[in-house]
Amino acid sequence: MIGSFLTRGLVMVFGYAYPAYECFKSVEKNKPDIDQLRFWCQYWILVAVLTVSERIGDTFISWVPMYSEAKLAFFIYLWYPKTKGTGYVYESFFRPYISKHEREIDRSLMELRTMAVDAAVLYWQKAGNYIQTKTFDILQYVASQSTPKPQPDNSTRQHDLNLKAQKVVAHEETKEPSSPVASSSSSSGSNTGTGTDTGETENPDVGPTQDPPLPDSDVLTKEKESKKESVVEEAKESERVTRARLRKATSLQ
Secondary structure: OOOHHHHHHHHHHHHHHHHHHHHHHHHOOOOOOHHHHHHHHHHHHHHHHHHHHHHHHHHHHOOOOOHHHHHHHHHHHHHOOOOOHHHHHHHHHHHHHHHHOHHHHHHHHHHHHHHHHHHHHHHHHHHHHHHHHHHHHHHHHHHHHHOOOOOOOHHHHHHHHHHHHHHHHHHHHHHOOOOHHHHHHHHHHHHHHHHHHHOOOOOOOOOOOOOOOOOOHHHHHHHHHHHHHHHHHHHHHHHHHHHHHHHHHHHHO
16 A cells, blocks of 8 residues: 555546646636636535545544545546546536535525624624723823822911820820839838837937939929920921922922
8 A cells, every 4th residue: 555645645646736737827828718618616615525524534534544545546547637537426416416405505604794794893892892992991090190199288287296296295204113202201211110010229420311313393394394395396307308209209209
């Protein structure tokens, strides 16, 4: 048996290339022969049917021995000048079958055409809706990125800064030590009680102990006010820096 690759090559040559060349010569004659042109038209119709049929038939009958060689011989039989099997196959099998089912074939083709047009329109509508939705989403995203974020009101910012300053001052007050007066009185009371219980007397040579100087309440008040003012000044300075940055960003946009 001839190899499969070689058989396919021979089919391309003797089934398509050579008949195409003979058909070209018939068409390019000064006075084309109508019968010859009719013959080649019938041949190409049969070749088209065979080409479509073999896509399905090869799957089921390609295992038959000498299948490729038989197909090559059939192509040659169709156009060979002494046999010219095209006329016989066309008039005996193909033409009667097509003439009998021509209306059904036309109706089926019309239905397929309508279905194809409807499917194309539906697909086009879905594609248009998808493109429109994605374009709207992209434009919305770009607009959201280009629009500056709203800044908080100045009065609200000032109120927040004042609350922050008050919290800092309250935190500082909780950290201050207890009054020296209370500590000294408690220490003196403890010493007196101890001396009374034990019966010890103070040394007359040693002078009376002097209490440390008490802090002035006005000084403490001034320190608190100065801390509060420093915190407020820092808050105002931060606000001025923020406003300057906002103005700069606005001018750049």
